Amino acid sequence: MEHLAEYFKVFSEPNRLAVLEALRQGPLNVTAVVEKTGLSQALVSKHLKLLTIAGVVKRQPEGSLVFYEVIDKGVFKLVGQAEKLLLDARRQQLDALAAIL
């Protein structure tokens, strides 16, 4: 249960999520992720390291570049599910509000 919470924590950070999204369409090297997200290089490196340790992303050096790739694209399904639940939660809250007014 603690491990599961830690896994969720991987996705609980906006910038980390942005880094993950940058990798949705395929492998990118660090600089490419930096340009695509607008985050600082040090920060991108940190998040990529976390994602690697979490087993979400795979690190592969190629010459002087280092490419990162999402291992199991099922993570995007997880993200999509969360988005859906988030929308439903919003609707429910509006409904609850409407029931009062």
Added chain:
Amino acid sequence: MEHLAEYFKVFSEPNRLAVLEALRQGPLNVTAVVEKTGLSQALVSKHLKLLTIAGVVKRQPEGSLVFYEVIDKGVFKLVGQAEKLLLDARRQQLDALAAIL
């Protein structure tokens, strides 16, 4: 994207996850959750409030008791999916290790 991260954050805490699990089989009042989880009353109250604000759980007072209920049981699907991905990530890491040794 920030909101999505916040939503993930809801599930990124072991005790909060435990509170949620306690509600898997149906509505419970606060004391029941306290007994089922072993957490302090104040802490359970806090987590339930968070879950309510997040729209995951519904608060319904009944007499002097207050019952909480999971609104959309799809959240358990989300949790299950995360568990699956977590397991796969573990396997992948072992495979990566085996590829080196």
Added chain:
DNA sequence: TTGCATCATAACGACGACGTGATACTAGAG
């Protein structure tokens, strides 16, 4: 070898979340 990218790490300060203990609030029993 020297220089220039690319990437990783260290040290630091700031901010937020967690858990606890104490206290307020509420509804119903007596």
Added chain:
DNA sequence: CTCTAGTATCACGTCGTCGTTATGATGCAA
């Protein structure tokens, strides 16, 4: 009305994580 069980909230200390700046390490080209 009073007392009690159930629930919510407050104040506080603690700890983790985030982002930045600066620096270290690596590979390739000239």
